Amino acid sequence: MQNLLTEFGFNFTSPSPLLIDNNSAVTVAKNPEHHGRMKHLDLRYHWLRDTVEAGHISPIHVPTTEQAADIFTKPLNRHKIDVCLGLLGLQK
Secondary structure (H helix, E strand, O other): OHHHHHHOOOOOOOOEEEEEOOHHHHHHHHOHHHHHHHOOOOHHHOHHHHHHHOOOEEEEEOOHHHOOOHHHHOOOOHHHHHHHHHHOOOOO
């Protein structure tokens, strides 16, 4: 997304936040020393760590109850849909 927006003339002075509801994923992305424990993952899947180190994104832990992206990735009950709509600023 940053590459596309850069082509449109936008400049980025800080990393884009990446909201993740998995503490382990945030820890692995921020700490390269966990690599030894993650040998079962192919190196090509470590793009997240490389992107964090390059300063393009900054992973931030968000509790599952506050994860707005759930509306796009899972079937939800009506209450959770309303919560996600509120988080996205689409409340009716």
